Amino acid sequence: MVQYVSPPLDLSFAALSDATRRGIIDQLGRGDASITSLADKFQMTLTGMKKHVQVLERAGLVVTQKVGRVRTCKLRKRGLKAEAEWIEAHRKLFEARFEALDEIISEMKQEGSDESAS
Template identity: 90%
Template structure:
């Protein structure tokens, strides 16, 4: 069996599968923040927040910079272009399949209404 492999998409979608990590992305969309500030906002331990940030960082969604004792997080420069393109392509596929199904259902309904009533 051939398997489609795209590690970048795997990392991105895995990172975005968690509500806390999506919240971190939302927060960093408003302003850069330290891990300490993010931990306080999301009521997590520093260790817990560091783990979430590491997942986002591996996916390229967040970058961090350490200045002194403070590690600041900001959105990555890659954005979600590849992810959005993948989703859009599959949305179009689903839409086309549902339109075809609607046509078949419409034809079946029309055939059923053409039969004489008993």
């Protein structure tokens, strides 16, 4: 039996880095949708929307199925699982590496005169 392997995090994080695609996910959370209805909702050409959906599909976040002339898009189960796991595992590191005074000082500098520039 073929086991579906989660696409690399590269693809899913890249998919999530676009606000339109995050919006598509929101939308699909409210119900499955065709390419056309998504294109209308996001004021984009069909072709443009199809590309976004393909990106989400390759990233393993969305599945589509064509019935007749309509391709219906829906969220894929286990979508975001690997991503959530990576992030949760690493958030601990972020918190752990924190040293209060240092951080406050370096952030103040960053916000102010931007000492981080050369």
